[in-house]
Amino acid sequence: MTILEQTLAAIRPADPGALAEARAHHDRLTKPRGALGALEEVAVRLAGAAAVNPPPMPAPAALAIFAADHGVHAQGVSPWPQEVTVQMVGNFLAGGAVANAFAAQVGASVTVVDVGIAADLVPAPGLMVGKVAHGTADMTLGPAMTAEQAVAVLETGIAVARDLVAQGARCLVTGDMGIANTTASAALICAFTGQDPAEVTGRGTGVDDETLARKIEVVRRALRVNGLDGPGASALSALETLAAVGGFEHAAIAGFVLGGASLRVPVILDGVIAGSAALAAAGLAPDVVDHCVAGHRSAEPGHAVALAHLGLRPLVELELRLGEGTGGLLAHPLVCAAVRVMHEVATFDSAGVTEKEA
Ligand SMILES: Cc1cc2ncn([C@H]3O[C@H](COP(=O)(O)O)[C@@H](O)[C@H]3O)c2cc1C
């Protein structure tokens, strides 16, 4: 079996016994039932994913930022030059990006992985290289990558998840960097959910009306050229869809999520890039979703579409539209708090608190 096949085979759905135990446990804690709102569901979800109640504390967290470039950048879909991808990788390695500040705030490690930046990087501490090409091909002209490239990068994502867990991480957070990657994200979301590009495509880094209109047409064209816009679309496998309109960072994030899930380590998803990559991961192994927490909901309209399709409820809604893992990192303390409750809060019995009358 390949590493990808092994990983897919190892992913289990949420354990029904642990889910039931966690729900019953929550109802015995010294608070009115349901008083912790959506946080109760997070704790129950992590118990199901870990197959034990209470679930292990999801700390420390490790952020992996997967970086790559996009052939579709040539279609004028981002106001930023492609060099910003490699320049921001330098910034991550120097500790100067927002993701570094948020990682420091929550005690997360930061790993940067080049899975297909256009430029070549000099080796540096904290940088892993899993480059399969100097950027994807332009998806408006044909598939963005080959199936072989998609598998190689999925396996890089799996390997990074395995390494970080072997080093002690108990929660994985997805991160991305790749100028033009909100265009590939929109195309993936349309392909996996059947939604129209006009409903899904957003302003990314903040494009003007004219560029947004062009971006929508570019997504439409990419779907048409790759046979993903008609009734035949669903005949394409998740791997083919990912290869046709995804980016290398999407493939890597999909692998990272699958890798975490296969080890029963929870994965906090960041924004629209992570959401679209998670659709691909779920296409490969539907049970992977049971191991994911949606960190936040980004301002990019396609993100809500992706989360609804995955059945995930975002924890934080701050109109962030940055990526890098920033929204996922902000959610980490909430996920920890949800689990800590299961470890530390007394029950009505143990604390001698009278329960409400029936
Ligand atoms: C300085 C800078 C830092 C970033 N950090 C994340 N992104 C985010 O913006 C890009 C996607 O937006 P679009 O599709 O509009 O190009 C990605 O690189 C994403 O990670 C950044 C973008 C910029 C410019």
Ligand SMILES: O=C(O)c1cccnc1
């Ligand atoms: O949702 C995101 O992660 C996002 C949105 C806009 C630009 N970059 C990333």
